[in-house]
Amino acid sequence: MAKILTLTLNPALDLTVQLPRLEPGQVNRSEDMHTHAAGKGVNVAQVLADLGHQLTVSGFLGEDNLQAFETLFAKRGFVDAFIRVPGETRSNIKLAESDGRITDINGPGPKVSAAAQQALLDRLELIAPGHDAVVVAGSLPQGVSPQWLQALILRLKNLGLKVALDTSGEALAAALKAGPWLIKPNTEELAEVLGGEVVSVLAQAEAASRLHAQGIEHVVISHGADGVNWFSVGSALHATPPRVSVASTVGAGDSLLAGMLHGLLSADTPEQTLRTATAIAAMAVTQIGFGIGDAAQLALLEQGVRVRPLTEQ
Ligand SMILES: Nc1ncnc2c1ncn2[C@@H]1O[C@H](COP(=O)(O)OP(=O)(O)OP(=O)(O)O)[C@@H](O)[C@H]1O
Ligand SMILES: [Mg+2]
Numbered sequence: 364m365a366k367i368l369t370l371t372l373n374p375a376l377d378l379t380v381q382l383p384r385l386e387p388g389q390v391n392r393s394e395d396m397h398t399h400a401a402g403k404g405v406n407v408a409q410v411l412a413d414l415g416h417q418l419t420v421s422g423f424l425g426e427d428n429l430q431a432f433e434t435l436f437a438k439r440g441f442v443d444a445f446i447r448v449p450g451e452t453r454s455n456i457k458l459a460e461s462d463g464r465i466t467d468i469n470g471p472g473p474k475v476s477a478a479a480q481q482a483l484l485d486r487l488e489l490i491a492p493g494h495d496a497v498v499v500a501g502s503l504p505q506g507v508s509p510q511w512l513q514a515l516i517l518r519l520k521n522l523g524l525k526v527a528l529d530t531s532g533e534a535l536a537a538a539l540k541a542g543p544w545l546i547k548p549n550t551e552e553l554a555e556v557l558g559g560e561v562v563s564v565l566a567q568a569e570a571a572s573r574l575h576a577q578g579i580e581h582v583v584i585s586h587g588a589d590g591v592n593w594f595s596v597g598s599a600l601h602a603t604p605p606r607v608s609v610a611s612t613v614g615a616g617d618s619l620l621a622g623m624l625h626g627l628l629s630a631d632t633p634e635q636t637l638r639t640a641t642a643i644a645a646m647a648v649t650q651i652g653f654g655i656g657d658a659a660q661l662a663l664l665e666q667g668v669r670v671r672p673l674t675e676q
Pocket of ligand 2: 616
């Protein structure tokens with residue numbers, strides 16, 4: 364079992380509203396409504412907890428709507444190291460109609476002051492040492508710059524931590540310069556940050572070797588149902604997921620990241636690491652939520668994952 368810290372700088376309260384049909388401008392009656400504490404780092408922490416690891420969660424939380432987060436952390440036994448900031452954590456509202464159409468309304472979230480950013484750095488200086496790895500996942504809140512994220516990653520590295528990163532756009536571009544230990548972009552995120560298509564395996568391998576030269580040991584590129592390409596120094600593997608029926612892809616990327624971390628920190632073989640991680644991600648898409656409820660189902664999904672060296676077709 365490892366001790367892992369996850370940072371969610373811009374968490375969200377996910378509110379799913381189920382209704383037969385959305386009538387804009389009318390009074391709509393919903394059939395069901397669920398609120399849950401979310402954000403990429405929080406999601407990764409939940410999957411890692413299901414795998415038996417010990418979690419500390421941190422980042423910024425709005426102090427006006429803490430309840431769902433504090434309840435989740437208490438229930439899961441997470442050490443809560445979030446910095447409270449004035450205002451409300453953003454809400455991401457999903458209007459789910461019975462024909463499967465989903466309308467998303469994503470809130471802006473609080474503006475995080477320079478003092479709160481400093482408070483997080485000070486807190487991390489105290490609590491981060493002693494963890495085996497730190498996951499930095501998700502977008503940046505208002506007020507936090509990509510350069511600050513880069514400095515944060517350098518600081519975590521200087522504390523001796525392995526940093527796994529999952530973000531996109533300018534935040535990813537800046538953070539890459541700090542040389543995190545592992546990154547998990549999807550193919551679009553990688554293309555955006557490298558400024559061009561990286562669809563072919565050859566293009567991905569070239570991009571990965573440049574990233575390795577910058578100190579990034581593990582480049583994990585996800586591509587939805589097509590699976591995962593994992594480039595580490597001296598080895599490149601591809602995993603094809605089993606065919607599953609898709610309930611919701613929410614949390615697929617977070618599950619893959621959690622699974623990769625689990626295997627790497629448990630010193631599993633690379634083949635086994637990628638196989639389990641791909642099965643955990645496939646399991647996430649079969650559920651409305653994510654996480655590992657059923658170990659037997661996970662074992663079955665693992666058997667359906669095909670892992671091969673990337674030199675073979
Ligand atoms: N339809 C699917 N069937 C099986 N596995 C899937 C499917 N979609 C996604 N996955 C698994 O989940 C992994 C991550 O998915 P994807 O590449 O879409 O991540 P992402 O774009 O980062 O997602 P997220 O929105 O969660 O950030 C894939 O590499 C794959 O292993
Ligand atoms: Mg993602």
